[in-house]
Amino acid sequence: MTMPIRIFVDADACPVKDEVYRVANRHGLHVFVVSNSPIMVPREPWIERVVVGGGMDAADDWIAERATRSDVVMTADVPLAARCVKSGAAVIAPNGKPFDGDSIGMALATRNLLHELRGAGEVTGGPKPFAPRDRSAFLSALDRAIVRLKRAAAAP
Numbered sequence: 001m002t003m004p005i006r007i008f009v010d011a012d013a014c015p016v017k018d019e020v021y022r023v024a025n026r027h028g029l030h031v032f033v034v035s036n037s038p039i040m041v042p043r044e045p046w047i048e049r050v051v052v053g054g055g056m057d058a059a060d061d062w063i064a065e066r067a068t069r070s071d072v073v074m075t076a077d078v079p080l081a082a083r084c085v086k087s088g089a090a091v092i093a094p095n096g097k098p099f100d101g102d103s104i105g106m107a108l109a110t111r112n113l114l115h116e117l118r119g120a121g122e123v124t125g126g127p128k129p130f131a132p133r134d135r136s137a138f139l140s141a142l143d144r145a146i147v148r149l150k151r152a153a154a155a156p
Contacts, residue, residue, distance in 0.1 A: 073091045
């Protein structure tokens with residue numbers, strides 16, 4: 001028996017929650033919106049709000065412990081993405097960039113380098129602002145990931 005496709009959203013700073021809801025509704029998928037504090041989610045039976053404890057990585061741990069190869073994880077958190085890629089999940093950043101086995105090593109190395117440079121006072125500023133093209137790229141990437149998972153589930 002194949003597992004149903006689920007979407008896990010690392011929701012505390014997610015700019016594309018509404019897009020996730022629209023795509024999930026169109027495909028008939030269950031969405032877990034995971035955060036450290038209560039956030040508003042639509043009152044739909046297929047959307048589940050999960051508020052985890054206040055621990056530093058509590059939301060990441062909740063998602064990583066549940067994500068499987070039949071799931072999609074939406075996060076900008078590179079260490080969480082690495083954990084979910086390792087479990088076989090399809091992982092997508094809010095800007096539409098997919099994390100996979102080929103890209104996650106470089107993404108982790110870049111993240112760690114920038115973290116160290118910021119700690120040393122060498123780098124100021126954060127990621128570039130979220131743009132409309134990022135939203136469009138995200139929608140395309142999410143749809144592609146779901147279609148790919150549906151095809152894999154239907155294969156003999």
